[in-house]
Amino acid sequence: MLGQTKPGQAKPARTLEGRALRKDWAQLTGHVVEVWLKGDRVVTGIVEQAAPDDSVLWIAADGADRRKLFDQSTGYEVWA
Template sequence: MTHTTFDDWSRLPGTDVEFWRNGLRLGTGTIDMADSGSTIAWIISDPLAERLLLEKTNGIELRISREQAIRRMDPERSDRNCQV
């Protein structure tokens, strides 16, 4: 599956993501919450539902699947009419 960097973190709650820094994948998880300025996000990345705080200022980038990127850019699109 192809993943792409997505900078508007405020649109990502509920989305499965990969989190990266300096070209290395640090992990995966689901965005629980993100601030409106897209600078911090809380991610659930383990089975115990413990959250991690991720910050752009620490060089973190979030990557999502191409399908999720399309849905997040145009929330009106449903799974049925989202063609990738």
């Protein structure tokens, strides 16, 4: 869940868990992140792999869930 918004700010700077919006996806391999799309959290998981140009990343499989690919051009946001 996103933290509180400050006056004049469209989105909060951090989630309630203390995560911040990140654009440097290539630096997040091995980190637990939240993936968001249009204000909705899609998944929380560990980044298994990311493209060097920050364009896409893979969230590792978890139990019965397969690993998932997300790309910035589609509008996904990553909070870490």
